[in-house]
Each structure stands twice: as structure tokens, then as C-alpha cells.
Amino acid sequence: MITAISYKSKQINFKEKAFKKTLALSAIIVVVILLAIFFTLLINSLPSLKAIGLKFFYQTTWDPVSDQFGALPFLVGTLLTSFLALVISTPFSIAVAIFLGEYYKKGPVAEIFKNIVDLLAGIPSVIYGFWGLFVLVPLVRELEMKLHVAPYGVGIFTSSVILAIMILPFSVSLSRQVISMVPSHLKEAAYSLGATRHEVITKIIIPYTKSGLFAGLLLALGRALGETMAVTMLIGNTHDLPTGIFSPGNTMASVIANEFTEATGRIYTSALIEMGLFLFVVATIINVIGKQIIKRFTLE
Amino acid sequence: MEMVLEAELEKKKKLSQSRLADKHIGRRNKKNIFFKGLIVTATVISTLPLLFILFYIFKQGVGALNWHFLTHLPNPVGEPGGGVSNALVGSIMILLVSCVIAIPIGIVIGIYLSEEKRSRLGYYCRLAVDVLQGIPSIVIGIIIYEWVVRPMGGFSALSGSVALALMMLPSIIKSTEETLKLLPESLKEASLALGVPYYKTIMKVIVPTGLSGILTGVILSIARVIGETAPLLFTAFGNPFMSTNILKPMSSLPLIIFNYATSPYNDWHQLAWGASMVLILMILILNIISKIVQRKWKVQF
Numbered sequence: 353m354i355t356a357i358s359y360k361s362k363q364i365n366f367k368e369k370a371f372k373k374t375l376a377l378s379a380i381i382v383v384v385i386l387l388a389i390f391f392t393l394l395i396n397s398l399p400s401l402k403a404i405g406l407k408f409f410y411q412t413t414w415d416p417v418s419d420q421f422g423a424l425p426f427l428v429g430t431l432l433t434s435f436l437a438l439v440i441s442t443p444f445s446i447a448v449a450i451f452l453g454e455y456y457k458k459g460p461v462a463e464i465f466k467n468i469v470d471l472l473a474g475i476p477s478v479i480y481g482f483w484g485l486f487v488l489v490p491l492v493r494e495l496e497m498k499l500h501v502a503p504y505g506v507g508i509f510t511s512s513v514i515l516a517i518m519i520l521p522f523s524v525s526l527s528r529q530v531i532s533m534v535p536s537h538l539k540e541a542a543y544s545l546g547a548t549r550h551e552v553i554t555k556i557i558i559p560y561t562k563s564g565l566f567a568g569l570l571l572a573l574g575r576a577l578g579e580t581m582a583v584t585m586l587i588g589n590t591h592d593l594p595t596g597i598f599s600p601g602n603t604m605a606s607v608i609a610n611e612f613t614e615a616t617g618r619i620y621t622s623a624l625i626e627m628g629l630f631l632f633v634v635a636t637i638i639n640v641i642g643k644q645i646i647k648r649f650t651l652e
Numbered sequence: 653m654e655m656v657l658e659a660e661l662e663k664k665k666k667l668s669q670s671r672l673a674d675k676h677i678g679r680r681n682k683k684n685i686f687f688k689g690l691i692v693t694a695t696v697i698s699t700l701p702l703l704f705i706l707f708y709i710f711k712q713g714v715g716a717l718n719w720h721f722l723t724h725l726p727n728p729v730g731e732p733g734g735g736v737s738n739a740l741v742g743s744i745m746i747l748l749v750s751c752v753i754a755i756p757i758g759i760v761i762g763i764y765l766s767e768e769k770r771s772r773l774g775y776y777c778r779l780a781v782d783v784l785q786g787i788p789s790i791v792i793g794i795i796i797y798e799w800v801v802r803p804m805g806g807f808s809a810l811s812g813s814v815a816l817a818l819m820m821l822p823s824i825i826k827s828t829e830e831t832l833k834l835l836p837e838s839l840k841e842a843s844l845a846l847g848v849p850y851y852k853t854i855m856k857v858i859v860p861t862g863l864s865g866i867l868t869g870v871i872l873s874i875a876r877v878i879g880e881t882a883p884l885l886f887t888a889f890g891n892p893f894m895s896t897n898i899l900k901p902m903s904s905l906p907l908i909i910f911n912y913a914t915s916p917y918n919d920w921h922q923l924a925w926g927a928s929m930v931l932i933l934m935i936l937i938l939n940i941i942s943k944i945v946q947r948k949w950k951v952q953f
Contacts, residue, residue: 364849371851375764379777382761386780392798447694468699474935475705476879478906479928482913483705517701548684578788580882585914605790612886628794632787639786
């Protein structure tokens with residue numbers, strides 16, 4: 353009898369340990385996957401790192417035939433589209449965040465707008481690109497005719513507009529979260545002194561949430577840097593250095609998307625992977641900093 | 653006499669002050685109203701793109717959408733009609749396989765993170781999940797190309813599934829963790845106090861209680877990756893024919909939208925609009941299902 357019980361308890365003990373081990377092991381797997389991603393990118397971009405070195409970042413010719421891989425045009429394209437998208441979307445995203453975080457926190461109006469923002473986040477990148485190609489491109493072309501610049505239609509500006517729409521839901525959800533965390537006693541104190549809502553928002557809420565809002569913008573920027581499909585469809589895919597916001601260009605992600613399957617030669621593939629490594633490192637740094645700021649803000 | 657005059661003066665002074673205050677308040681009120689108007693206008697403008705996009709896709713896609721469209725292969729260039737059955741089947745198969753890979757791993761890691769709130773491994777794991785979530789999807793494509801496609805010697809639906817699974821993982825982990833964290837400690841303690849072993853407490857008490865939250869997270873993560881194109885470009889690759897072999901290239905809805913949208917042919921654009929509409933409807937339905945699950949099976953404490 354006693355042996356039976358102890359046998360059973362041993363069995364349970366074993367299962368208990370196995371269960372806890374499995375849990376811990378699976379947690380280790382995620383960390384290992386992440387490290388493996390980094391090292392896979394690094395090792396595969398070594399040939400290009402060795403052959404091209406720093407020229408990768410300042411040379412402007414990208415010519416796979418003569419083995420010249422200068423990624424400056426794509427770097428400029430990536431930064432230009434992302435920052436322009438951020439500039440376009442920020443006023444709107446902050447407005448929507450204030451709308452949902454302060455004016456309409458609950459009720460049917462809030463529900464409708466929340467659902468719209470969620471849906472906006474749910475539309476796939478490729479559909480944004482498709483829509484942009486058939487609706488936005490003709491509009492931009494008309495605008496370019498009026499401004500007397502070459503009417504490509506596709507280009508940096510068009511991609512930035514689509515990117516701005518795509519990152520809006522992301523920064524809205526972060527900013528709204530931050531705005532809703534402003535302690536109510538601060539707001540109430542201001543109201544009791546006779547402040548209007550406008551004054552409470554500009555003098556209490558925004559200064560209080562400054563760091564959180566900044567983190568939201570940073571994370572949205574990280575999102576924009578790596579966005580691929582819509583940009584690939586709308587940016588024009590030229591290998592020249594962009595001359596202005598209306599000129600066609602290319603981003604790192606779209607170059608990878610366009611050329612990776614066709615790349616022949618070790619250095620060509622490796623140069624494309626090096627761009628992937630760059631995107632990975634930048635996105636990771638932005639993400640970690642942004643998340644840290646938000647975490648610190650939440651703890652306060 | 654003088655007293656009266658002084659009182660009069662005082663009165664006048666007060667009056668003008670209050671008038672000044674009135675004016676000041678009026679200005680502040682106007683500013684307040686103007687500001688609200690600005691916010692509301694900007695918010696309404698922000699929602700316009702969604703309405704435009706949905707409207708346009710429905711307008712273009714509704715004509716293409718019928719039974720024929722869902723059950724036939726795409727026609728070659730020059731022949732109008734045809735369907736996207738290969739992409740529909742491909743999308744569903746790729747997603748099913750990625751669910752099989754990602755859901756168990758994601759839930760197990762989520763359980764670990766909700767249990768180990770302060771351990772060092774938990775901290776690094778959480779950090780890794782955050783970073784994983786932020787990796788551009790095109791980079792995931794490169795990684796899976798190096799990990800799966802190259803060793804296997806060619807593009808395959810399986811590699812596409814692995815790529816999508818990698819993209820689903822962070823959101824499944826996060827939703828599981830968040831759901832289980834919200835369950836009261838007393839629930840676990842009650843079960844343990846009855847002598848139920850730890851693993852049974854987790855599997856039979858904690859996980860079932862949080863099931864609706866976990867399921868919602870899983871459905872939303874499917875909705876998020878169903879339209880992912882970039883990681884499939886160098887993995888599943890696409891296939892103009894019907895294929896159900898997961899070791900061979902396979903088509904999927906986002907891939908044919910990309911290929912047909914960027915082609916110069918009108919018939920193919922029509923197919924792409926139809927496919928976009930199918931994709932958006934699938935995403936809408938998944939979102940609605942997640943809301944229903946959330947509402948129906950909600951466990952409250």
C-alpha cells in the first residue's frame with residue numbers, strides 16, 4: 353500500500369519536473385531563435401562585409417553585373433519614406449489618440465472609431481499597395497502635373513502617404529494607451545482651477561505623456577522602416593539616388609523583395625542579406641528603446 | 653461725497669475687470685471649442701482612407717466574386733474569367749500547418765511567462781518576444797530561406813508555413829501571457845491546496861479558465877498573418893496550378909494579389925481585386941469570430 357502511494361507520488365514528481373522543464377525549455381527556444389536569426393544574418397552577410405566593407409553605406413552605384421554594391425540610394429530611400437510617413441501621420445495619430453483617450457473614452461462613438469482603427473491595422477500590406485497603385489498613383493500624378501515636376505505617380509511621396517496610413521493604427525494604439533494612463537487627480541486638479549479641456553490637454557496631458565508619445569513615434573518609425581509590400585509596389589524601384597520627394601526610389605526592404613530570388617553570385621546574395629541585417633539591427637534597437645521608455649512610463 | 657465717489661469708482665473698476673475676465677474666458681472657451689473641432693476633424697479624416705479602401709475593393713471585387721471564381725484556376729492572359737481556387741486552397745493549407753507549429757509552442761511559452769514573472773530567463777524571453785515581433789517581415793523571409801528552403805533544395809509551402817508560424821508566435825505568446833496573468837492567484841492556490849499537482853493545476857484549471865482569451869489571441873494572430881506577403885515571396889513562392897503537396901511551391905491569396913496587381917493585364921487585375929475582396933472578407937470574419945469568442949466565453953472575476 354505504502355509502496356503504491358510512494359510509487360504514484362514518484363510518478364507525479366517526475367511529471368511535475370518534466371512539465372517545468374518543458375516550460376523553461378520552450379522559453380529558452382525563443383531566445384535561441386532570436387540569436388540564431390542574428391547569427392544567420394551576420395554569417396551570410398560576411399562575404400559582402402568583407403568584399404565591400406563600409407563602401408556599402410556611401411557608394412551610390414548598385415550594379416550587380418560589375419559587382420558594385422553601394423546601398424546609399426536605398427538607405428536614403430528608406431529613411432526618406434519612413435520619416436516623411438511619420439511627419440504625415442503624427443498629427444493625425446495624436447489627434448485620434450486624444451479623441452479616443454480623452455474626448456470619447458466610452459460609448460458608441462468610441463466603439464465605432466476603435467473598430468475602424470483596428471480594421472485599418474488589419475488590412476494587409478499588399479492590399480494597401482494594390483489600392484495605392486490604382487487610386488493614389490493617379491491622384492499623385494495629377495498633383496505632380498500641377499506642381500510641374502515629372503509626373504511619375506509612383507515614388508517616395510506616394511509610398512510615404514501609404515506608409516502614413518499603415519502606421520497610423522499602430523501609433524494610435526500606443527499613444528492612446530499612454531494618454532489613458534494620465535492620473536485623473538492631475539486632470540481633476542486642473543479642472544478645479546478652472547482650466548478648459550483644451551488647456552488640460554495641452555498643459556497637463558501632453559507634457560505628462562511626452563516620453564510615452566515619443567516612444568510611440570519611435571516604434572511607428574521602426575514599423576515603417578521594415579514595411580515591404582506596399583512600398584515595393586509604389587516606390588518605382590529605381591537604383592538611382594532619389595533627387596526629391598517626388599522622385600522614384602527604392603527602399604532596402606523593397607530591394608530585397610525584388611532581387612533576392614533572382615540574385616546570382618555569392619556577393620550579390622550576401623549584399624542583400626547585409627541589408628536584411630541592417631534592417632534587423634535598426635528595428636531591434638528602435639524596438640528595445642521604445643519598449644523600455646513605455647515600460648518606464650507605465651511603472652511611474 | 654467722497655465716499656460715494658470712491659464706491660462708484662470701485663464699482664466701475666470691478667465692472668471693467670469682470671468684463672475683461674469675461675472676454676478672457678470667452679477667448680479660452682472659443683479656443684477650447686476650436687481645439688475640439690480640430691481633433692474631431694483630424695480623426696474623421698484619419699478614418700477616410702479605410703472607407704475609401706473598403707469601398708473601392710468592394711466595388712471592384714464584387715463583380716468578380718462568385719462560385720466560379722472560388723472553384724476555378726486562374727485563366728491564362730487574354731482569357732477573361734477564371735478563379736483563384738489554387739490560392740485559396742494554398743492559403744488555407746499554409747495557415748493550417750503554421751497553426752500546428754505555432755499554437756502549441758506559443759501557448760507553452762505564454763504559460764511559462766505568466767508563471768515566472770520575475771525570473772531572469774523570463775526577462776530575456778520577454779525581451780526576445782518583443783524583438784521578434786518587431787522584425788521586418790521581409791527579414792523573416794530571408795531567414796526561413798536560409799533555414800528551410802536552402803537545405804531542402806527548393807521553395808515549398810512548408811517553408812512558408814514556418815515563416816508565418818514565426819510571425820504568429822509573438823502575438824500568441826503575448827495574448828496567452830496577458831490572459832493568464834489576469835487570472836486570480838486564489839484559483840491556483842485553491843487547486844494546489846486540494847493536492848492537485850502543479851502540472852494538472854495548470855493544464856486542467858488555469859488554461860481552461862483562460863481559454864477564451866488564448867483562443868481570441870490565436871484567431872487574431874491568424875488574421876494578422878493571413879495577408880502577409882513578404883515572408884512568402886522566397887518561401888512558398890507561388891504556383892499557377894493547384895497543389896496540395898506541402899513540400900512543393902504553393903500559391904496563396906496575398907501572393908497572387910501581388911503578382912497580378914503588378915502585371916500589366918486587365919483580366920489579371922480583375923482576379924487580384926476578387927482575391928483582395930476574399931482576403932478582406934476572411935480577415936473580417938476572423939475578427940468577428942474573435943469578438944464572439946471573447947464575449948461568449950468570457951470568464952470574469
